[in-house]
Amino acid sequence: xxxxxxxxxxxxxxxxxxxxxxxxxxxxxxxxxxxxxxxxxxxxxxxxxxxxxxxxxxxxxxxxxxxxxxxxxxxxxxxxxxxxxxxxxxxxxxxxxxxxxxxxxxxxxxxxxxxxxxxxxxxxxxxxxxxxxxxxxxxxxxxxxxxxxxxxxxxxxxxxxxxxxxxxxxxxxxxxxxxxxxxxxxxxxxxxxxxxxxxxxxxxxxxxxxxxxxxxxxxxxxxxxxxxxxxxxxxxxxxxxxxxxxxxxxxxxxxxxxxxxxxxxxxxxxxxxxxxxxxxxxxxxxxxxxxxxxxxxxxxxxxxxxxxxxxxxxxxxxxxxxxxxxxxxxxxxxxxxxxxxxxxxxxxxxxxxxxxxxxxxxxxxxxxxxxxxxxxxxxxxxxxxxxxxxxxxxxxxxxxxxxxxxxxxxxxxxxxxxxxxxxxxxxxxxxxxxxxxxxxxxxxxxxxxxxxxxxxxxxxxxxxxxxxxxxxxxxxxxxxxxxxxxxxxxxxxxxxxxxxxxxxxxxxxxxxxxxxxxxxxxxxxxxxxxxxxxxxxxxxxxxxxxxxxxxxxxxxxxxxxxxxxxxxxxxxxxxxxxxxxxxxxxxxxxxxxxxxxxxxxxxxxxxxxxxxxxxxxxxxxxxxxxxxxxxxxxxxxxxxxxxxxxxxxxxxxxxxxxxxxxxxxxxxxxxxxxxxxxxxxxxxxxxxxxxxxx
Numbered sequence: 001x002x003x004x005x006x007x008x009x010x011x012x013x014x015x016x017x018x019x020x021x022x023x024x025x026x027x028x029x030x031x032x033x034x035x036x037x038x039x040x041x042x043x044x045x046x047x048x049x050x051x052x053x054x055x056x057x058x059x060x061x062x063x064x065x066x067x068x069x070x071x072x073x074x075x076x077x078x079x080x081x082x083x084x085x086x087x088x089x090x091x092x093x094x095x096x097x098x099x100x101x102x103x104x105x106x107x108x109x110x111x112x113x114x115x116x117x118x119x120x121x122x123x124x125x126x127x128x129x130x131x132x133x134x135x136x137x138x139x140x141x142x143x144x145x146x147x148x149x150x151x152x153x154x155x156x157x158x159x160x161x162x163x164x165x166x167x168x169x170x171x172x173x174x175x176x177x178x179x180x181x182x183x184x185x186x187x188x189x190x191x192x193x194x195x196x197x198x199x200x201x202x203x204x205x206x207x208x209x210x211x212x213x214x215x216x217x218x219x220x221x222x223x224x225x226x227x228x229x230x231x232x233x234x235x236x237x238x239x240x241x242x243x244x245x246x247x248x249x250x251x252x253x254x255x256x257x258x259x260x261x262x263x264x265x266x267x268x269x270x271x272x273x274x275x276x277x278x279x280x281x282x283x284x285x286x287x288x289x290x291x292x293x294x295x296x297x298x299x300x301x302x303x304x305x306x307x308x309x310x311x312x313x314x315x316x317x318x319x320x321x322x323x324x325x326x327x328x329x330x331x332x333x334x335x336x337x338x339x340x341x342x343x344x345x346x347x348x349x350x351x352x353x354x355x356x357x358x359x360x361x362x363x364x365x366x367x368x369x370x371x372x373x374x375x376x377x378x379x380x381x382x383x384x385x386x387x388x389x390x391x392x393x394x395x396x397x398x399x400x401x402x403x404x405x406x407x408x409x410x411x412x413x414x415x416x417x418x419x420x421x422x423x424x425x426x427x428x429x430x431x432x433x434x435x436x437x438x439x440x441x442x443x444x445x446x447x448x449x450x451x452x453x454x455x456x457x458x459x460x461x462x463x464x465x466x467x468x469x470x471x472x473x474x475x476x477x478x479x480x481x482x483x484x485x486x487x488x489x490x491x492x493x494x495x496x497x498x499x500x501x502x503x504x505x506x507x508x509x510x511x512x513x514x515x516x517x518x519x520x521x522x523x524x525x526x527x528x529x530x531x532x533x534x535x536x537x538x539x540x541x542x543x544x545x546x547x548x549x550x551x552x553x554x555x556x557x558x559x560x561x562x563x564x565x566x567x568x569x570x571x572x573x574x575x576x577x578x579x580x581x582x583x584x585x586x587x588x589x590x591x592x593x594x595x596x597x598x599x600x601x602x603x604x605x606x607x608x609x610x611x612x613x614x615x616x617x618x619x620x621x622x623x624x625x626x627x628x629x630x631x632x633x634x635x636x637x638x639x640x641x642x643x644x645x646x647x648x649x650x651x652x653x654x655x656x657x658x659x660x661x662x663x664x665x666x667x668x669x670x671x672x673x674x675x676x677x678x679x680x681x682x683x684x685x686x687x688x689x690x691x692x693x694x
Contacts, residue, residue, distance in 0.1 A: 018316035020251030064113035096545030123521030156229035163234025168589035215277035318378030345407035431650025489625030544573035577652030584657025638684035
């Protein structure tokens, strides 16, 4: 199992490698999920690749943010540069970038970032179908979830073992962007989850969204046995000393086939923690004990000083090599070296002389060739054949040792031969000019009134479980010739899929033949049900290349990211029907941990539960599929008076998203978007459609 360490700076690369990391990941340019980290210049990236490869360590580039159409060419150039410089793989969130990489750098391995929200086996298989060779799966998975995925995955599985936990499923958090204009999907999360909140208008005096850092330090052998390919440490914003301490604890324990000692666990806590650590997701023990905040603590000066001295002066574990030597009369002295990958370097010296005083011995040769200090190499073994009665100056053996090691180093740092091509925009599509249809999304069947149906919405999205639970009500909708599409859960683990498939089968019996999916892991479920596949906002459609990729995958329609401006949505290549969320509370987070139960001590999802921030703003918390929670924005998105703007965007449909509204409100909102009535929410927002998102 690979130990994969973070590197927010060149110094952190050295720290990780010297501590025993098998691989490092780092950012280059502005298209990575830690844009506030120092990141690397092209020259620093080249040096980092050479430094790592010489020492047998892989280097992965993070290109794991959403990229706009205007940025795509530059992102492609970054990827090609990294590929030419020898990066071993690139981590990606955006399917548009996945598509472009196949064009510009087809030989560069691609890993699915945790931002791609892969949390079940079908999601892993979908990634494999895209040509991805490794998937970083959701942090929320339990040991059983991971074990099942590893046992059946066609590609490598990587999981986080240490570091900060996001409260929301990665890649599905919009809290920072909707509230503050800084998008986590664009690498600039402001971490609103670490702030204080209260409940129901009360004082913001708790931290219900601030999870402790994860630590699976007691489960390393278990992870390795189940087949995890890479154990990932979070922390590109952390200092190099932190990287060294954490990497060394994990690397030493794994190499020695044990779990960390009590002293090593204390070192992890001293380096950084939020009131300790949690393994709650892995063990399945979710609850309030998983939460904590960063307390003011004294810097562990002695520990960090030791760490700094170790990586500034040392070389870490060293690359094991075997030396060979042959000293025979009448033949030049021969020295060779071989690394674990089978690379061989050889050199020949002068003819040995007849010994006058002392003959060179086998032990002499072994001692001289073993002197690898000051190099990245560690002599594992020396095999030599030395004839009697011959003399060879020790300086000759030293020189040959240096020569073969230099030759081996050149081989180890040689750049890979890869194909590269210039970025091509591809086909453009003319925007449709007809009036967009109006689709409705409701959470509960009682939101669909007769008054609403009389207005004849073009399509109604209903949760699949709601359709199955209220078939007679659904039949009444269909009787009015209003199509209904089943909304699939945003998160659905493998253990929940059978129930979802049964639910979809009941939907099909009612005549429902289309489904709205927002995750790669549900595509196959929709196909198996024989339903038309529509794409929800969770797919993060942020550029034209992503639209084209989803079309290739069989989507009949897509929902444009609500982190785009209207002008950017207008300019998307509409390779398939494109929908815009034009009304409603925007989703901010979807969480595996039930913050309602954590606070009240019991399930009271049926009640109105509002999270309150420091300014007294209240955010509804609603139940999601599988006893999860979703947080929604306090203010409703409202664009009814901006119809002239969204009509220019070339849309197939606008969607009205109903969450907390009653049936009367739903009808009034639809009426207003039909150009009638005077409904306006008490508090509303234009979302991000008119302002730049960082």
